[in-house]
Amino acid sequence: MSDAATLQRIRLHLARSREFPEGSARHGYEFVAPLDGAGHIDLEAWKGQRALCTVTRFWGNDAHEHGHLVHRAGGANGATWVFDYEPEASEDDEAGYRFGDHAFAPGEYVSVREEDGDMHTFTVFSVAAV
Template identity: 55%
Template sequence: MSLYHIRLEMARNKQFPDGNPARGYDIVAPLDAARHLDREAWKKAPGSATVTRFWDGERAALGLLVWHRKGGWAFDYEPGTDEDDESGFRFADHEFAPGEYVSVRDHGADELHTFVVRSVTPA
């Protein structure tokens, strides 16, 4: 299984017209040849797919990238509860390549935040 380090940074929006590199996610996950999240590889070692949420100097949140029982990818910071999960909007369909955009639904809210894939490097 090939793991990659994927860095997402908040894209430009009304609050941050130039984006915000101090808000985002560092993800370690398997990607397939098309740079999509590789669910089959993930199934072999789900604990190796991790996420670190960084947010304007707050304490980093550490979690796992999981295939949610409701379907789709999510960031799970506390196993056993869904209350803190953040879901990736159509993550299974996205190419994780520099310059691409993805969205994440904030836990406890229906708000989607858009992020730019800043870098993808072998882990």
């Protein structure tokens, strides 16, 4: 694990959108990832702790979905971070848009492409040590 990387619990809330003009704390994700001192996901640290890097998707009244944060080949810069809910299938994966480039800090914005292809923007609501 990188010296400065520590496991963090990151909570994302749906940002303002046409459907939710005020955003929504009832729609989002909570996931665990090793972040370096600048708030970026640390790939080397993730490799040693991938089983601990879980995700929960909460979406209004829908049942919560549980999975893992996974690093996959392809995408921007040759790899993509995805939320994987079924390891034997890839059609359910939700890709973080340029997650490797973003600092995860409260108030920042990130986007996730859902399995149906829709892209949603989220606010980083909280980041706390696990």
